[in-house]
Ligand SMILES: Cc1cc2nc3c(=O)[nH]c(=O)nc-3n(C[C@H](O)[C@H](O)[C@H](O)COP(=O)(O)OP(=O)(O)OC[C@H]3O[C@@H](n4cnc5c(N)ncnc54)[C@H](O)[C@@H]3O)c2cc1C
């Protein structure tokens with residue numbers, strides 16, 4: 505523990521954002537990092553509690569008090585080594601993790617939590633700048649071959665772990681570049697894509713072969729991968745979006761969020777959009793249906809494209825302004841949160857359902873909405889109309905896409921339609937086929953995908969070699 509009285513003397517002080525009026529002019533990241541001295545002081549607030557609840561709050565079990573102490577004592581290189589011992593990609597989580605660790609911080613019971621996510625991000629950003637992050641190729645090869653389908657955070661974490669264990673790893677991705685939702689879902693203003701590119705370079709040097717632009721189940725049969733490899737890991741995410749099956753749904757101008765967001769990420773990357781209709785929010789009244797991360801990303805993207813207005817509808821009631829920490833700590837509390845995108849100028853409305861869409865000449869012009877009660881039933885007499893030229897459906901994802909690879913393999917699915925496997929062996933109903941990330945657990949978070957990728961790598965290494973030294 506760096507400074508025994510740190511938590512008494514020093515107030516929480518976190519990263520700030522560039523003003524909204526500046527940041528909405530481009531798609532660049534806008535978080536302003538803390539100075540080194542500030543970071544060391546913030547790390548000194550960590551109490552190194554007897555039971556560090558942040559360990560369990562963090563899905564990859566980052567050793568938070570240890571690296572807080574190292575940062576306080578200015579040993580950044582050792583802090584980076586420690587951080588990478590539990591998290592393959594802290595620069596991803598340091599940018600886009602909702603930080604359940606901070607909800608679980610003991611200081612959060614009656615004070616403000618340690619700025620854990622900010623310190624994590626600073627450690628890894630510094631490590632890249634200093635050249636401390638280098639490829640770690642294995643000392644010897646095992647002669648075993650593993651195929652992984654899906655290059656999101658789960659697939660990437662598993663691939664890195666398995667390559668470092670000496671296996672010959674082949675990572676298949678249907679899109680033109682690796683990264684999964686980090687690349688094509690999450691906008692650049694939340695995480696610029698060069699962070700993924702340099703990890704790909706590192707992983708290639710460690711022995712991972714990326715096969716991008718290969719749709720398994722379409723361009724190559726899953727059975728072929730299964731037959732030609734010693735193990736096959738499925739990390740294809742949860743890609744089936746929840747739809748809104750109401751009158752007028754087939755009007756033009758109503759799109760799934762994941763038809764809209766990837767286009768903008770491709771524009772930023774200078775890539776070809778292909779043979780698809782441009783979906784743009786400029787000069788339009790935009791309505792986003794769904795109040796989560798995806799909805800926020802639609803808001804920030806629409807505002808940057810020059811939308812005339814953005815309204816976000818949520819069927820759930822507005823949560824309380826503040827949580828009752830005595831009841832919720834150390835768990836993730838339900839409370840009103842305003843994302844950076846929502847703060848850029850979106851109107852938010854709660855307890856609202858869309859009864860139908862109306863339009864002219866085949867194009868959407870408005871939504872017919874109604875308020876709902878606590879059982880989500882429409883309340884008579886509360887009908888209202890909302891103008892819209894573009895409607896973005898961001899109501900989450902129900903399960904992985906079964907058509908193609910999963911149907912071909914015939915792996916068992918659970919009652920929610922996710923690929924069935926437990927969290928010890930990560931093995932599907934087929935002998936040498938494994939699964940992890942959103943494809944197994946359903947729509948979740950990047951940090952959970954990294955955890956599952958690491959744990960699946962542990963299980964696969966054990967399956968192939970009889971024992972493993974990879975951490976779980
Ligand atoms: C818009 C949006 C914003 C989000 N924001 C956040 C956030 O801020 N913070 C956070 O923690 N989480 C966020 N999430 C959730 C997070 O991105 C996911 O939980 C995480 O990416 C899941 O990782 P994964 O590796 O399991 O799957 P994915 O990231 O979905 O990757 C799966 C990959 O598999 C590929 N694939 C699928 N099938 C095949 C096939 N048959 N052949 C070849 N390739 C295939 C897909 O193309 C994809 O690249 C967000 C999600 C969305 C949609």
Ligand code: SF4
Pocket residue numbers: 561562563564565566568591597598601602603604605606620621624951
């Ligand atoms: S990965 Fe997320 S939960 Fe874990 S320490 Fe970082 S911000 Fe916290």
